[in-house]
Amino acid sequence: MEITNSVLILGAGSDIAKAIARKFAQHHYAVRLAGRSPEQMDRLKKDLINRYNTHAFVHLFDAADFNSHSSFVSSLPELPDVIIYTAGYMSEQGDAQIDWLKTKTMIDVNYAGAVSVLNRFAQLFSERGSGSIVGVSSVAGDRGRGSNYIYGSTKAAFTAYLSGMRNSLFKKNVQVITVKPGFVYTKMTQHLTLPARLTSSPEKVAENIYYAVIKKKNVIYAKPVWRWIMQVIKAVPEPVFKRANL
Amino acid sequence: MKKVISNWGNYPAQETSEIINSSIEGLRNSLVNGSNSFIPRGNGRCYGDASLGESVLSSLQFDYVLSFDRDKGIFECESGMLLSKILEIIVPQGWFLPVTPGTKFITVGGAVASDIHGKNHHVDGSFCDHVLEMDIMLHNGEVVTCSPVENNELFEATRGAMGLTGFILKTKFSLKKIRTSYIRQVQVKASNLSELLELFHEYKAYTYTMSWIDCLKKGKHFGRSILMAGEHADPEELSAHQKKNILKPYSDELFTFPVNLPSFVLNQYTVKGFNFLYYAKNLKKYINSIVPYDPFFYPLDKILEWNKGYGKKGFLQYQFVLPMDSSERGMIDILTRINRKGLGSFLAVFKVFGKQNSLISFPMEGCTLALDFPVRTDLFPFLDELDRVVLDYGGRLYLTKDARMKREIFWASYPGAQRFKELVKKYNPGYRFRSQQSDRLGITT
Numbered sequence: 001m002e003i004t005n006s007v008l009i010l011g012a013g014s015d016i017a018k019a020i021a022r023k024f025a026q027h028h029y030a031v032r033l034a035g036r037s038p039e040q041m042d043r044l045k046k047d048l049i050n051r052y053n054t055h056a057f058v059h060l061f062d063a064a065d066f067n068s069h070s071s072f073v074s075s076l077p078e079l080p081d082v083i084i085y086t087a088g089y090m091s092e093q094g095d096a097q098i099d100w101l102k103t104k105t106m107i108d109v110n111y112a113g114a115v116s117v118l119n120r121f122a123q124l125f126s127e128r129g130s131g132s133i134v135g136v137s138s139v140a141g142d143r144g145r146g147s148n149y150i151y152g153s154t155k156a157a158f159t160a161y162l163s164g165m166r167n168s169l170f171k172k173n174v175q176v177i178t179v180k181p182g183f184v185y186t187k188m189t190q191h192l193t194l195p196a197r198l199t200s201s202p203e204k205v206a207e208n209i210y211y212a213v214i215k216k217k218n219v220i221y222a223k224p225v226w227r228w229i230m231q232v233i234k235a236v237p238e239p240v241f242k243r244a245n246l
Numbered sequence: 247m248k249k250v251i252s253n254w255g256n257y258p259a260q261e262t263s264e265i266i267n268s269s270i271e272g273l274r275n276s277l278v279n280g281s282n283s284f285i286p287r288g289n290g291r292c293y294g295d296a297s298l299g300e301s302v303l304s305s306l307q308f309d310y311v312l313s314f315d316r317d318k319g320i321f322e323c324e325s326g327m328l329l330s331k332i333l334e335i336i337v338p339q340g341w342f343l344p345v346t347p348g349t350k351f352i353t354v355g356g357a358v359a360s361d362i363h364g365k366n367h368h369v370d371g372s373f374c375d376h377v378l379e380m381d382i383m384l385h386n387g388e389v390v391t392c393s394p395v396e397n398n399e400l401f402e403a404t405r406g407a408m409g410l411t412g413f414i415l416k417t418k419f420s421l422k423k424i425r426t427s428y429i430r431q432v433q434v435k436a437s438n439l440s441e442l443l444e445l446f447h448e449y450k451a452y453t454y455t456m457s458w459i460d461c462l463k464k465g466k467h468f469g470r471s472i473l474m475a476g477e478h479a480d481p482e483e484l485s486a487h488q489k490k491n492i493l494k495p496y497s498d499e500l501f502t503f504p505v506n507l508p509s510f511v512l513n514q515y516t517v518k519g520f521n522f523l524y525y526a527k528n529l530k531k532y533i534n535s536i537v538p539y540d541p542f543f544y545p546l547d548k549i550l551e552w553n554k555g556y557g558k559k560g561f562l563q564y565q566f567v568l569p570m571d572s573s574e575r576g577m578i579d580i581l582t583r584i585n586r587k588g589l590g591s592f593l594a595v596f597k598v599f600g601k602q603n604s605l606i607s608f609p610m611e612g613c614t615l616a617l618d619f620p621v622r623t624d625l626f627p628f629l630d631e632l633d634r635v636v637l638d639y640g641g642r643l644y645l646t647k648d649a650r651m652k653r654e655i656f657w658a659s660y661p662g663a664q665r666f667k668e669l670v671k672k673y674n675p676g677y678r679f680r681s682q683q684s685d686r687l688g689i690t691t
Contacts, residue, residue: 040269043310044310046310046311046312046313047310047311047312050311050312050313050314050335051311051314051335052335053316187266187268187307190266193249
């Protein structure tokens with residue numbers, strides 16, 4: 001099978017990134033992995049080649065190191081067809097409240113770093129007149145909750161950014177997809193007890209993202225039920241919401 | 247993190263801490279700096295307590311493919327990779343697993359630790375007969391490569407050893423060449439046990455053979471059964487529809503058993519199987535068909551989590567093997583006892599094993615039978631009684647299915663037990679790797 005399309009995964013160290021890489025490789029995409037750990041990415045690169053006989057490459061990328069983004073983008077040998085921003089950092093609300101560094105890392109990785117690097121690709125994709133940009137945001141960004149609002153606010157900002165970019169780039173034939181996975185069994189959530197019916201797997205999220213790209217979707221949730229849950233959560237009036245234990 | 251874990255039989259359930267690592271360094275750190283004892287655990291498809299312990303070391307994040315020689319058919323992967331995922335990769339390339347059990351949802355590490363057997367044991371032996379090399383992390387974090395020629399002692403002590411020598415990191419094994427992903431299947435009815443044994447003899451040239459026995463039948467239908475024999479099909483044999491994609495990996499939407507059924511409800515799988523046998527009564531003696539590999543090897547995987555059909559109390563699977571010369575007498579004896587007690591499942595899986603040459607693996611030349619029993623209080627004394635009978639006929643039980651065998655039965659029935667214990671002690675001094683089962687059987691105490 002000929003390999004003609006390519007995907008760039010920003011933040012390739014996560015479980016969701018691993019599943020996304022495998023899903024696109026399975027569909028004959030060349031995969032460019034970009035992240036901070038070369039050993040981890042090299043292991044995945046070999047896995048992709050052995051599994052699907054595709055092309056895979058490793059690039060060093062640090063979402064929080066904004067100064068490096070310009071040279072990162074210009075060092076890529078080709079402009080990919082699909083870019084997926086999966087870099088993310090979550091700290092406990094209580095820890096982040098007393099530790100500015102944790103809060104700042106969330107802002108940098110979940111929002112500022114995404115804007116810094118995706119602005120550049122948005123420009124290049126507009127000029128080319130094609131491409132898909134996928135941002136993995138979170139349902140936590142749909143409404144701030146007492147237990148998780150620092151993380152949630154970084155995701156809210158990212159969601160708003162993606163929404164605006166979708167509106168702007170639509171005229172340039174560039175597709176922008178917002179992914180709000182809901183609960184997913186990953187390294188990031190392994191210490192939590194998650195409700196099985198609402199929790200998805202990285203593989204399922206990856207599959208949804210692949211089909212969202214193919215079918216040109218706008219906003220997707222890993223499980224459809226999350227769309228309704230978030231509608232309800234958003235609809236609760238603030239005087240009630242602020243008293244709730246969420 | 248602490249959580250209650252049980253394996254496929256939902257019995258026993260134990261509170262344990264699950265340790266999830268995704269890198270070799272992380273794993274080493276858990277082993278060297280942890281204060282607990284551990285047992286490696288893959289997808290939790292052993293039935294009893296073989297992968298339960300004070301803490302379990304999950305292998306599931308170790309799921310990377312390390313090499314795949316598409317010309318020679320040699321596959322190398324980390325130990326947490328599921329056979330289902332391997333099939334998706336190798337089948338389109340014209341390769342198949344050398345040995346597979348009745349479910350594809352087990353890990354490669356589990357396949358080695360159980361030294362699994364399949365329908366082709368009489369021809370191809372067990373899984374570890376096809377393993378070329380593996381890497382094992384010992385209790386002190388040291389990684390040792392072993393194979394049938396290099397560090398052979400560790401290799402022999404690890405195959406079928408239920409994870410007691412260390413954590414298997416990666417495994418390299420050879421695959422079976424196939425021309426299509428289809429199986430030419432023959433189903434033959436047998437009206438009793440001796441007829442069934444004759445059929446196994448008659449069909450022994452087939453790569454794959456197994457049978458279902460109807461355990462409820464008394465009198466002249468006692469031992470009524472169906473033999474299934476199979477061979478990888480050639481392209482010429484396929485239908486026009488099948489010829490469109492002769493190496494098609496199988497991935498249909500699966501049905502998941504939603505919740506635990508109350509224990510009195512008959513489970514779907516036995517009812518299905520029962521109907522199948524009942525139906526077959528009205529059909530002709532021989533049925534030939536060309537089927538995809540998945541329904542042939544993994545009929546129960548279609549119903550994900552069928553084990554929940556037995557309810558919250560869980561069930562025990564009882565699998566034993568008897569040596570060839572006492573097989574017929576022994577099987578009749580044991581089936582009669584189960585029949586009389588009225589406890590057994592409707593159906594049992596029966597198969598003839600070929601020769602096996604290994605230290606602690608389950609198979610031996612003879613006949614094996616596997617049955618399900620829903621957990622009830624009167625079940626345990628009855629199985630203790632059956633254990634004695636199995637032992638008297640020179641047989642033994644499969645550790646992968648076991649959740650309750652008494653230690654004296656284990657020691658009397660496994661000739662390699664003493665040597666195995668010595669090797670476990672050599673590679674795992676201080677018993678950092680230990681399970682509820684290994685303590686119960688007195689291997690790590």
